[in-house]
Amino acid sequence: MEKLVITGGTPLKGEVTINGAKNAAVAILPAALLINGITTIENLPNISDVKLLCEIIEELGAKITWVGKNTITIDARNITSTRAPLELTRKFRASYYLIGALLGRCGDVQVGMPGGCKLGARPIDQHIKGFEALGAHVEVGQGNITATCKELVGTNIYMDIVSVGATINVMLASVLAKGTTIIDNPAKEPHIVDVANFLNTMGADVRGAGTDVIKINGVEKLEGNITYSVVPDQIEAGTFMLAAVASRGDLVIKNCTTKHLECISAKLLEIGAHVEELDGDTIHVWCDKRPSKANIKTLPYPGFPTDLQPQMGVVLATAEGTSIINESIWESRFQYTDELNKMGAKITAQGKTAIFEGVDSLYGAPVCATDLRAGAALIIAGICAEGTTEVYNLEHIDRGYENIEEKFRSIGANIKRVKEEDPNKNLVEMSE
Numbered sequence: 001m002e003k004l005v006i007t008g009g010t011p012l013k014g015e016v017t018i019n020g021a022k023n024a025a026v027a028i029l030p031a032a033l034l035i036n037g038i039t040t041i042e043n044l045p046n047i048s049d050v051k052l053l054c055e056i057i058e059e060l061g062a063k064i065t066w067v068g069k070n071t072i073t074i075d076a077r078n079i080t081s082t083r084a085p086l087e088l089t090r091k092f093r094a095s096y097y098l099i100g101a102l103l104g105r106c107g108d109v110q111v112g113m114p115g116g117c118k119l120g121a122r123p124i125d126q127h128i129k130g131f132e133a134l135g136a137h138v139e140v141g142q143g144n145i146t147a148t149c150k151e152l153v154g155t156n157i158y159m160d161i162v163s164v165g166a167t168i169n170v171m172l173a174s175v176l177a178k179g180t181t182i183i184d185n186p187a188k189e190p191h192i193v194d195v196a197n198f199l200n201t202m203g204a205d206v207r208g209a210g211t212d213v214i215k216i217n218g219v220e221k222l223e224g225n226i227t228y229s230v231v232p233d234q235i236e237a238g239t240f241m242l243a244a245v246a247s248r249g250d251l252v253i254k255n256c257t258t259k260h261l262e263c264i265s266a267k268l269l270e271i272g273a274h275v276e277e278l279d280g281d282t283i284h285v286w287c288d289k290r291p292s293k294a295n296i297k298t299l300p301y302p303g304f305p306t307d308l309q310p311q312m313g314v315v316l317a318t319a320e321g322t323s324i325i326n327e328s329i330w331e332s333r334f335q336y337t338d339e340l341n342k343m344g345a346k347i348t349a350q351g352k353t354a355i356f357e358g359v360d361s362l363y364g365a366p367v368c369a370t371d372l373r374a375g376a377a378l379i380i381a382g383i384c385a386e387g388t389t390e391v392y393n394l395e396h397i398d399r400g401y402e403n404i405e406e407k408f409r410s411i412g413a414n415i416k417r418v419k420e421e422d423p424n425k426n427l428v429e430m431s432e
């Protein structure tokens with residue numbers, strides 16, 4: 001088992017470069033299966049969700065070649081199976097994009113139920129509603145989702161709830177459908193726009209991504225031999241912005257899209273930090289005093305992203321005064337506050353609301369990452385705390401951040417990843 005050992009107290013200073021967006025990449029890879037051809041995808045984050053998805057895609061018959069640390073080619077001319085096994089799909093959330101892509105390409109698919117961060121109930125009723133509206137027959141049972149259709153026909157689909165996954169899955173299923181599909185009340189996150197841009201680069205006709213209505217005119221076929229670069233990761237960039245403020249540091253964050261970070265920048269200015277946008281792809285964040293309190297409500301884009309809520313919680317844990325976070329997207333996204341309280345924070349979480357009484361400082365302790373973004377938050381907390389923190393359950397963090405400890409070390413953090421001897425192994429040795 002591995003853990004991160006962090007000795008805190010050093011403000012983060014320097015430059016950090018952001019990778020491609022996880023939540024765009026894990027949809028673009030399945031989208032590449034829609035094409036009877038070869039695609040090259042650049043600026044792909046080298047994270048475990050991407051590697052796992054590549055493993056599944058190869059088992060379906062596609063050929064993947066890593067032509068660089070962050071670049072692959074996918075040859076999807078020879079799809080030999082449309083069955084993705086539960087033992088792989090249950091390891092992450094985005095496996096469900098294989099349904100939309102394979103339904104659109106082959107008209108028949110069986111995918112094991114998705115897994116992903118434990119944030120409360122994560123239903124897929126809106127995905128199924130979209131597939132059935134397009135004419136598919138969908139069955140859920142024995143741990144699998146099975147969808148079949150003779151022909152997908154475009155139609156109007158109203159999303160009962162704003163859903164990133166359902167919006168993308170309906171887009172994937174409808175680009176080769178007959179006629180036009182209108183998605184009302186879609187999600188508008190940067191990764192939705194990026195997937196639409198990727199599809200259009202392949203010759204699809206997707207309009208309005210990022211707005212309140214997405215219109216997809218079905219096309220006969222998609223063109224291969226294209227190269228596409230994944231959009232910079234809004235959430236990784238926001239993670240480092242919040243780390244700069246929590247550690248009272250000074251960071252220049254490169255290869256980001258400042259437009260996607262407007263909500264975070266606004267909040268940081270509100271609590272007394274400094275934010276400077278240097279042209280469209282670099283942001284400078286620094287904080288030389290204790291931030292003031294804030295009230296946060298997570299909302300779909302362009303509101304405050306739920307995926308930056310735990311990281312913001314670390315900032316508020318040592319801010320001046322009492323702050324409140326209202327988590328409107330997920331039922332259970334405050335598990336990290338129990339871990340922060342082990343480090344001296346004073347947080348009371350009840351349902352979808354948490355109250356943060358700002359303390360002067362945190363102190364190091366052994367803590368466990370409960371999900372991907374909680375893990376990132378605990379790393380930031382360890383960097384800010386006095387003393388030494390050990391962060392366990394790194395598999396959560398490695399799903400969504402490439403080389404996270406190297407990146408933090410390059411901007412001054414005293415952090416290292418160590419293999420922890422298996423305590424049982426030692427016991428066995430001693431008893432022999």
Ligand code: EPZ
Pocket residue numbers: 022023026093094117121122123124125126127128161162163164165166187306307329330331372373400
């Ligand atoms: C995506 O999850 C992201 N994951 C999540 O990021 C992110 O928290 C979430 O969007 C919201 O931005 C990926 O993109 C792989 P949703 P997704 O469908 O698509 C309800 C991270 O840390 N809902 O937008 O699963 C749902 O319960 C991860 O990178 C339904 O009711 O989220 C939730 O309350 C964690 N029925 C809300 O909608 C459905 O059919 C938003 O969920 C689908 C969703």
